[in-house]
Amino acid sequence: MKLVRILLSFPILISICWAEFERDLQLKLILAEPGDTIKLESGLFPILGTLSMEGKNNIVIKGSGMNGTILNFSTQVEGAQGLSITNCKNIILEDFTVQDVKGDAIKCQYTDGIIFRRIKTQWMGGPKSTNGAYGIYPVQCENVLVEKCVAIGASDAGIYVGQSNNIIVRSSEAFNNVAGIEIENSTNADVYGNNVYENTGGILVFNLPDLIVKDGRMIRIFDNIIKENNIENFAPEGNIVGKVPSGTGIMVMATEHVEVFENTIINNKTAGTAVVSYFITEEKTKDKQYNPYTSSIYIHDNSFIREPQIPTLDHDIGILLFLRYFRDIPDIIYDGMPDPKYVGKTNLIPDSRRLCLANNKNAEYLNLDISKNFQSWYSPFIADFNTDDDECDCDQIPLPGVVLRFNY
Amino acid sequence: MFSANPILEHALPKLSDYGFFDNPINIQNPNADVIPYTISSQLFSDYSEKLRFIKIPDNTIITHNPDHTLNFPVGTYLIKTFYYLNDRREKTGGRRLIETRILKKISSEWIAIPYVWNDEQTDALVALAGERINVNWIHDNGIKKAISYGVPNVNQCKSCHAYENIQQPIGPKIRNLNYEFTYGSTKMNQLDKWISLGMLEPLNQNSFLARTVNYLDENDGTLDDRARAWLDINCAHCHRKGGPAETSGLFLEIEQTDSTALGFYKPPIAAGRGSGNRRYNIVPGHPDRSILEFRISSTDPGIMMPELNRRLVDEKGVALIRTWIREMLPKY
Numbered sequence: 030m031k032l033v034r035i036l037l038s039f040p041i042l043i044s045i046c047w048a049e050f051e052r053d054l055q056l057k058l059i060l061a062e063p064g065d066t067i068k069l070e071s072g073l074f075p076i077l078g079t080l081s082m083e084g085k086n087n088i089v090i091k092g093s094g095m096n097g098t099i100l101n102f103s104t105q106v107e108g109a110q111g112l113s114i115t116n117c118k119n120i121i122l123e124d125f126t127v128q129d130v131k132g133d134a135i136k137c138q139y140t141d142g143i144i145f146r147r148i149k150t151q152w153m154g155g156p157k158s159t160n161g162a163y164g165i166y167p168v169q170c171e172n173v174l175v176e177k178c179v180a181i182g183a184s185d186a187g188i189y190v191g192q193s194n195n196i197i198v199r200s201s202e203a204f205n206n207v208a209g210i211e212i213e214n215s216t217n218a219d220v221y222g223n224n225v226y227e228n229t230g231g232i233l234v235f236n237l238p239d240l241i242v243k244d245g246r247m248i249r250i251f252d253n254i255i256k257e258n259n260i261e262n263f264a265p266e267g268n269i270v271g272k273v274p275s276g277t278g279i280m281v282m283a284t285e286h287v288e289v290f291e292n293t294i295i296n297n298k299t300a301g302t303a304v305v306s307y308f309i310t311e312e313k314t315k316d317k318q319y320n321p322y323t324s325s326i327y328i329h330d331n332s333f334i335r336e337p338q339i340p341t342l343d344h345d346i347g348i349l350l351f352l353r354y355f356r357d358i359p360d361i362i363y364d365g366m367p368d369p370k371y372v373g374k375t376n377l378i379p380d381s382r383r384l385c386l387a388n389n390k391n392a393e394y395l396n397l398d399i400s401k402n403f404q405s406w407y408s409p410f411i412a413d414f415n416t417d418d419d420e421c422d423c424d425q426i427p428l429p430g431v432v433l434r435f436n437y
Numbered sequence: 438m439f440s441a442n443p444i445l446e447h448a449l450p451k452l453s454d455y456g457f458f459d460n461p462i463n464i465q466n467p468n469a470d471v472i473p474y475t476i477s478s479q480l481f482s483d484y485s486e487k488l489r490f491i492k493i494p495d496n497t498i499i500t501h502n503p504d505h506t507l508n509f510p511v512g513t514y515l516i517k518t519f520y521y522l523n524d525r526r527e528k529t530g531g532r533r534l535i536e537t538r539i540l541k542k543i544s545s546e547w548i549a550i551p552y553v554w555n556d557e558q559t560d561a562l563v564a565l566a567g568e569r570i571n572v573n574w575i576h577d578n579g580i581k582k583a584i585s586y587g588v589p590n591v592n593q594c595k596s597c598h599a600y601e602n603i604q605q606p607i608g609p610k611i612r613n614l615n616y617e618f619t620y621g622s623t624k625m626n627q628l629d630k631w632i633s634l635g636m637l638e639p640l641n642q643n644s645f646l647a648r649t650v651n652y653l654d655e656n657d658g659t660l661d662d663r664a665r666a667w668l669d670i671n672c673a674h675c676h677r678k679g680g681p682a683e684t685s686g687l688f689l690e691i692e693q694t695d696s697t698a699l700g701f702y703k704p705p706i707a708a709g710r711g712s713g714n715r716r717y718n719i720v721p722g723h724p725d726r727s728i729l730e731f732r733i734s735s736t737d738p739g740i741m742m743p744e745l746n747r748r749l750v751d752e753k754g755v756a757l758i759r760t761w762i763r764e765m766l767p768k769y
Contacts, residue, residue: 056566059591060442077569081592084602107569107587109744115595115681116602131739132709138681139602161739162709168684185709192684237706239686239697241678267705267712267728312704315697 058082071097079108086118092125103129110136133163141171152182160184186211192242207264215245219431221252229262230277231255238316246286256295274299274344283307289328299340301360322368327425329387333360359395380423394418452561476613478666481751490516500638505611515540524575549594584748601679612647664761721765
């Protein structure tokens with residue numbers, strides 16, 4: 030076809046000062062046909078603008094390895110993402126690295142079927158508030174698989190799945206991010222076999238108000254190693270993860286039906302595992318459809334290892350814990366804010382709707398009982414905390430595993 | 438030849454291939470069936486000037502819906518040429534044409550095709566992967582300006598023009614077209630003109646027709662009208678339900694009435710360093726504490742809004758939004 034010939038001879042027609050690699054790759058992303066594999070050669074390639082793919086089916090973008098193909102955006106002048114994928118179906122990204130993007134490294138939106146495999150996203154200068162927000166960032170997607178990826182240095186979350194459905198994040202590594210892995214306003218997610226360390230918070234499960242996709246639920250966090258997530262929170266203020274205390278292993282906020290099991294949670298200095306309502310953020314919302322409470326949380330068969338150490342003193346909760354417990358901070362911290370609609374008149378929440386703890390190793394429990402201590406809970410000497418985990422002695426039916434549906 | 442990519446089927450290699458303009462085409466003098474138009478409030482694009490044209494197929498007509506959206510016939514072309522005045526103080530002085538974007542309606546969907554003008558200014562060539570072009574001009578204050586102007590690639594076109602994932606025009610709505618235009622030497626309301634040409638189905642004259650104010654005209658509407666017009670044309674193509682920025686929950690279209698959706702005391706969702714260490718999108722009375730103000734004042738690609746097609750700050754727009762936030766009306 031005539032136009033194709035003209036496109037191919039295009040570099041000769043117009044003189045430009047733009048790396049051949051970048052424009053060729055962008056053109057391939059525009060012209061890709063279903064079934065195509067776009068191969069990225071080895072090398073370090075400076076990229077000046079967002080690379081984007083839109084409206085494509087069944088495309089593989091394949092580099093020569095996480096340490097072979099490196100797309101570097103440190104001189105980016107245009108666009109807020111490194112790679113942007115929108116409105117696609119059945120896309121596989123594998124074997125390349127995206128570095129130093131001004132905004133989010135790889136954003137994928139409105140896509141059914143997206144695999145990130147052996148992808149690394151990284152900000153090279155270590156944890157800094159000037160780093161981009163998200164590394165691997167599928168949002169409003171269906172059937173998301175993140176596996177064998179590495180996410181480093183994001184000023185929000187290294188691996189962030191938002192407003193999506195049917196998700197697996199496995200066998201990946203996240204460190205030096207504010208949040209290692211975050212599942213937000215999403216439903217049906219399995220997060221397992223990951224190594225999440227030296228972030229501010231390890232794995233977060235959040236529901237936030239005022240979003241179109243609400244009411245995330247059915248999340249399983251299992252078989253992860255969540256270690257020493259004690260770095261200072263470097264999120265720019267205003268971001269909700271900026272409120273996560275340094276030293277958080279797992280945090281479940283305002284979500285129903287979450288199962289946390291068989292994880293190894295090591296030396297997270299402030300809260301090995303926290304189960305909290307949205308009220309802990311001290312933000313207000315007018316969103317009437319939003320449920321700020323947690324319910325049906327089942328935490329079982331996890332191993333906690335915690336050497337005595339001071340919790341973060343950069344956060345009210347950390348100070349509270351320090352004043353009350355000094356260096357021996359409980360491992361599982363519940364804010365004690367059950368969903369009023371399950372509490373009922375008898376004050377008996379059905380087991381299926383409670384926080385249940387079972388067979389956790391070395392797990393000390395603390396209920397801040399904010400609903401009862403609302404006036405005084407932040408006064409550590411007056412507050413009437415409950416540390417007896419008998420109140421959580423119950424079992425729940427395990428959640429079903431996620432089954433991804435791809436049509437390659 | 439069939440191609441899964443409709444752009445390859447429809448894009449002609451050169452702008453001159455379409456025959457929209459008399460020769461030489463850089464005068465941009467349209468043929469009789471190509472009608473120039475403007476919209477009342479315009480997207481800021483780095484101080485480039487714009488020429489807009491519409492062509493609909495013979496024997497077709499644009500109809501409208503009760504909610505004042507327009508139905509363009511399949512085969513409609515919207516043509517927009519971006520150019521720079523050599524000296525912004527002399528509106529009739531020399532100019533350099535940079536790019537011409539074509540939106541063509543091929544079904545319920547539109548396709549966007551960018552064309553870049555050659556150095557000789559004799560024609561524009563298709564540029565699906567976009568382009569970066571060094572441009573310079575003398576600014577309103579007499580100072581020389583130079584930028585690397587970004588011509589969007591076809592995917593970037595859609596990143597603004599997508600509504601519910603279908604590519605759509607942004608500007609030509611009844612409320613934006615309900616505005617005077619000078620045809621040769623006569624001024625006429627554009628909607629009346631289109632109706633008189635038989636391009637547009639007659640409107641019910643008894644019904645009140647909305648009109649977006651020109652935010653650059655201090656005598657047009659109230660401060661609130663002008664600020665909302667600016668937010669609508671600069672932000673709402675993404676920041677609305679069904680738009681690509683709907684994930685933020687920040688909705689800035691002119692019809693929006695929910696104050697949280699408009700950003701009042703709304704914490705950001707995924708702003709990252711775009712928050713500028715500010716807590717809410719808009720803090721009434723305090724532009725310097727409002728994330729929205731921070732982002733529209735930035736030129737850092739990871740912070741700035743809109744995300745695309747901007748290297749410079751829209752000084753007048755920022756001043757308008759600052760005043761609006763500072764003097765925030767009790768209605769919010």
